[in-house]
Amino acid sequence: MKIRTRIAPSPTGYMHVGTARTALFNYLFAKQNHGEFLLRIEDTDTERSKKEFETDIVNSLKWLGLNWDEELIRQSERVSIHKEYLAKLIENKKAFYCFHTIEELEEEQKNQALEKISFKHECEHKDLSLDKALEKLKKENAIIRLKTPHKKITFKDLIRGEVEFDTNLLGDISLAKNLDTPLYNLAVVVDDHETQITHVIRGEDHLPNTPKQILIQEALEFKQPEYAHLPLILSADRSKLSKRHGAVSVNEFARLGYLPKAMLNFMTLIGWHPKDDKEIFNLEELVKEFDLERVQKAGGIFNIEKLKSINNQYIKELVPAEIAKFIAPYLDMYNPTEAQLIKVAHLFKDRLNTFSEIKDLASFVFALPTYEIKLLSWKDAPKEKIKTNLQIVLSILENISEDSFDIDTTTTELMPKANNIGRGDLLWPLRVALSGMAKSPSPFEILDVLGKKESINRIKKALEKLNES
RNA sequence: GGCGCCAUCGUCUAGCCUGGUUAGGACGCAGGGUUUUCAACCCUGUAACACGGGUUCGAAUCCCGUUGGCGCUACCA
Numbered sequence: 001m002k003i004r005t006r007i008a009p010s011p012t013g014y015m016h017v018g019t020a021r022t023a024l025f026n027y028l029f030a031k032q033n034h035g036e037f038l039l040r041i042e043d044t045d046t047e048r049s050k051k052e053f054e055t056d057i058v059n060s061l062k063w064l065g066l067n068w069d070e071e072l073i074r075q076s077e078r079v080s081i082h083k084e085y086l087a088k089l090i091e092n093k094k095a096f097y098c099f100h101t102i103e104e105l106e107e108e109q110k111n112q113a114l115e116k117i118s119f120k121h122e123c124e125h126k127d128l129s130l131d132k133a134l135e136k137l138k139k140e141n142a143i144i145r146l147k148t149p150h151k152k153i154t155f156k157d158l159i160r161g162e163v164e165f166d167t168n169l170l171g172d173i174s175l176a177k178n179l180d181t182p183l184y185n186l187a188v189v190v191d192d193h194e195t196q197i198t199h200v201i202r203g204e205d206h207l208p209n210t211p212k213q214i215l216i217q218e219a220l221e222f223k224q225p226e227y228a229h230l231p232l233i234l235s236a237d238r239s240k241l242s243k244r245h246g247a248v249s250v251n252e253f254a255r256l257g258y259l260p261k262a263m264l265n266f267m268t269l270i271g272w273h274p275k276d277d278k279e280i281f282n283l284e285e286l287v288k289e290f291d292l293e294r295v296q297k298a299g300g301i302f303n304i305e306k307l308k309s310i311n312n313q314y315i316k317e318l319v320p321a322e323i324a325k326f327i328a329p330y331l332d333m334y335n336p337t338e339a340q341l342i343k344v345a346h347l348f349k350d351r352l353n354t355f356s357e358i359k360d361l362a363s364f365v366f367a368l369p370t371y372e373i374k375l376l377s378w379k380d381a382p383k384e385k386i387k388t389n390l391q392i393v394l395s396i397l398e399n400i401s402e403d404s405f406d407i408d409t410t411t412t413e414l415m416p417k418a419n420n421i422g423r424g425d426l427l428w429p430l431r432v433a434l435s436g437m438a439k440s441p442s443p444f445e446i447l448d449v450l451g452k453k454e455s456i457n458r459i460k461k462a463l464e465k466l467n468e469s
Numbered sequence: 470g471g472c473g474c475c476a477u478c479g480u481c482u483a484g485c486c487u488g489g490u491u492a493g494g495a496c497g498c499a500g501g502g503u504u505u506u507c508a509a510c511c512c513u514g515u516a517a518c519a520c521g522g523g524u525u526c527g528a529a530u531c532c533c534g535u536u537g538g539c540g541c542u543a544c545c546a
Contacts, residue, residue, distance in 0.1 A: 010546045045545055118471035119542055143544050169472060177544050184546050208473060208541040273482055277494045303480050306496045350509040427505040439507035
């Protein structure tokens with residue numbers, strides 16, 4: 001039988017990295033078994049579901065390169081199928097109408113809390129005959145529940161091994177608000193069955209749903225899929241990763257300038273590890289090496305530092321022309337030329353953890369920042385000395401023609417003098433005059449990016465500042 | 470409260486199944502090299518088997534308990 005997995009996000013928010021990682025693991029497992037990976041939008045909750053979020057989910061998956069097979073499935077478009085199964089369950093007396101109000105249910109829960117027992121609704125309406133229930137339905141509101149049998153449910157989780165639940169603690173599971181409004185557990189079971197999903201790989205937060213879904217499968221006489229519950233991605237405080245801890249949606253990471261490859265690589269490493277010490281993988285390698293049995297049981301913290309480090313490794317593999325494309329949006333306000341972007345890309349290639357960092361690192365190239373005069377001084381060198389040294393540099397640079405004003409030439413012309421006077425004494429003031437910053441790439445690299453005219457301007461400006469002070 | 474899941478450096482983890490390792494790697498951090506500064510790169514260092522009982526010649530590894538953490542507990546998904 002063909003292996004089929006799915007990612008089933010609900011469009012009630014932007015695509016979360018946790019969902020992305022679940023998608024990734026589903027994708028890897030399906031692909032390494034030459035199977036299929038499906039996308040199903042779980043939008044049965046019409047109140048909370050938004051088209052905007054569905055679009056974001058689709059875009060995020062595409063951005064990551066996790067392409068799904070077949071048409072996207074929308075649960076909301078399948079209610080007639082859900083309805084058929086629901087009707088069948090009622091007809092077979094495996095499901096029934098529950099007429100209790102939300103207030104009554106809340107009251108029941110309160111009492112159960114007092115008794116210190118688990119919250120559940122064991123409904124006496126299940127004994128009502130269908131005729132009577134239908135009659136009652138004309139005047140009263142009701143939801144459809146499963147007649148939960150009393151038994152122990154044991155299933156094998158591919159990651160955790162045998163897991164056991166006692167259905168006595170579950171109560172009669174809610175299936176639908178009415179025939180046309182299915183609820184999560186019913187919809188999942190029906191759709192997984194209909195689309196022939198063989199492996200349900202999802203977050204650990206769904207573990208308590210599994211016995212409920214197995215019960216529904218049994219009532220519907222469906223084949224039970226294999227289950228694998230992934231460890232959760234945690235925040236630094238070890239709670240489930242959420243919005244208040246900073247960036248959590250895939251689109252935010254895209255905007256911050258992370259590469260999809262790096263995201264994929266990093267997400268795999270939360271909760272999974274290969275046999276050897278290799279850490280950098282592309283998707284194809286991952287498909288080959290991934291092993292569900294090697295997935296961790298304990299939750300893992302989303303370590304942004306590690307992500308940055310991996311992203312940095314991927315950025316270093318790119319050529320400047322590629323980097324130029326990625327950094328362009330962040331430098332937009334300066335209207336840089338293509339040539340400038342490539343020079344800047346070359347300059348900062350090794351320094352970038354994320355593309356968005358380029359704005360802080362490289363804006364000095366386009367606009368000299370204002371800086372303190374004393375920054376020009378290397379190890380508290382006196383002002384006069386700096387002035388003299390900058391004059392020396394200036395006269396050397398002015399003698400280089402505009403055409404040969406590149407790293408090689410400026411280096412050969414300037415270095416003998418620097419070695420003579422002292423590298424720090426000559427090169428530090430030059431670098432600050434050019435960048436206005438305490439930390440930056442080397443003066444030779446900056447000279448090259450700035451070009452002769454702008455370089456000379458900036459050095460003159462530094463000299464003016466020194467004279468005025 | 471109830472139920473379930475989990476537990477190796479600060480973090481991600483290898484090792485656990487099939488007891489015998491100087492408990493390994495990566496990120497971070499610290500120091501050094503290179504360097505005018507920063508980054509990158511190279512080298513070195515730092516730091517962990519939650520606790521208590523068993524079983525065993527021997528336990529990170531197997532068993533039990535304790536503690537702790539997390540998840541779920543809807544007419545959300």
